[in-house]
Amino acid sequence: MSYWQEKIKIGNLEVPRFIGGPLDGITDSPFRKLVRGYSKEELLYGEMRHVACVANDRGRVKALAFEQLERPFTFQVSASKTEFIKQACEKIVASGVDCLDLNIGCPARNVVKSGAGSSLMSDLPRLKTILETFRSSLEIPFTVKIRAGYKHQNAVDVAKLIQDCGADALAIHPRLQTQMFTGSPDYNLAGLVKKAVSIPVLLSGGIVNWTTAQLAYEQSGVDGYLIGRGLWSKPWKLHELKENAAGRIFKPTDEEILGCSLAHLDSMLDYYGSHGLFAFRKHLPFYIKGGSDASAVRAILVRSVSVDEVKEGLRKFFTGENS
Ligand SMILES: Cc1cc2nc3c(=O)[nH]c(=O)nc-3n(C[C@H](O)[C@H](O)[C@H](O)COP(=O)(O)O)c2cc1C
Structure with a gap:
């Protein structure tokens, strides 16, 4: 071993x-x-x-x-x-x-x-x-x-x-x-x-x-x-x-990262109640990275007070619908 x-x-x-x-x-x-x-x-x-x-x-x-x-x-x-x-x-x-x-x-x-x-x-x-x-x-x-x-x-x-x-x-x-x-x-x-x-x-x-x-x-x-x-x-x-x-490569797909970010937000809402959305803001910039529109999307989403808007923004970012 x-x-x-x-x-x-x-x-x-x-x-x-x-x-x-x-x-x-x-x-x-x-x-x-x-x-x-x-x-x-x-x-x-x-x-x-x-x-x-x-x-x-x-x-x-x-x-x-x-x-x-x-x-x-x-x-x-x-x-x-x-x-x-x-x-x-x-x-x-x-x-x-x-x-x-x-x-x-x-x-x-x-x-x-x-x-x-x-x-x-x-x-x-x-x-x-x-x-x-x-x-x-x-x-x-x-x-x-x-x-x-x-x-x-x-x-x-x-x-x-x-x-x-x-x-x-x-x-x-x-x-x-x-x-x-x-x-x-x-x-x-x-x-x-x-x-x-x-x-x-x-x-x-x-x-x-x-x-x-x-x-x-x-x-x-x-x-x-x-x-x-x-x-x-x-x-x-x-x-x-x-x-x-172990000599293998692992790289999550965009779809997987999107799934993680949405599950993370849901879990934070469960754990912290409505404060979960604000607590999730610390993570958002790390999920929304790369791509020409990342900084613009980040700027909107870290100020958002709507769970639906943040989820939709994440979905659009990872599926490329923004660009
Ligand atoms: C935002 C943040 C919070 C941290 N909180 C703790 C903590 O609660 N306890 C601790 O021992 N170290 C804490 N650290 C230090 C990290 O555990 C680690 O020792 C340090 O960041 C260096 O390792 P890294 O380069 O892998 O981040 C914190 C670091 C950061 C950036």
Whole structure:
């Protein structure tokens, strides 16, 4: 069996190397269900939620509402201190997820200001107590997503601490917080992290197709790959990568993309009610791409308040009726 066909072990889970990464506002339940139309066994991340928000939830944390078919599913949280971790873990485990991921890579200003996200990478004593609290509150697999560092690179030290505190795997997006999403992800650093620990190391950043996946492997030798923006409005991407790794080509037809976009909109309306149409606007520009009239169609549809108009616009775009 080739490297690409082998599965990786994260605690008691065995999953393919290509994984659906976390994208807040994008990888919600409707999107994950769409991905499942193509990929049945791949691990899928959800969207980050703060432990206090989960612990104090009275049924309003939408992110905890998911369907069995979305599993294997990993729920991602952020935290700045040990308070609320235990209560949040109890609720998350009770919801039936397969894995819990702590995000200490988030660069967002409001998150780091509150002491959560990537700022935790600059305070290892505080990070250690947080990691220990998670580990002792969880019997399901526990993973951590990191960056290259906060202001300075220290991913190798952080990775060792994560392993020592009993995590089952870690994912690295090898850019500093100060880089946000700019510059190239440092795959060599991911390779150094891989060499420093024995738990599985997953790599996030810049993997959008088979060529970039192979490059990431060659330069880092990691165990698994989180597909982030490459998955955005391309629910077939994990399947495409799996097919490519087996030497086959996969390219969805326009008809198939149209079917996906319509199913996506319907699923968002089901899940979010009428707000689903507004939430779908984040996906529209990614579906309506290419062709001379794409920008004009996009401009109309992202402002539309009519489900029928958006559906009709999508149909016309993909069947070429606009041109
Ligand atoms: C819109 C958006 C939302 C994101 N939300 C999350 C999140 O909730 N949790 C997380 O760990 N990373 C989040 N990320 C970071 C991605 O998971 C990933 O690490 C980063 O985008 C690099 O990978 P990519 O090049 O495959 O997108 C987000 C990124 C984007 C662009």
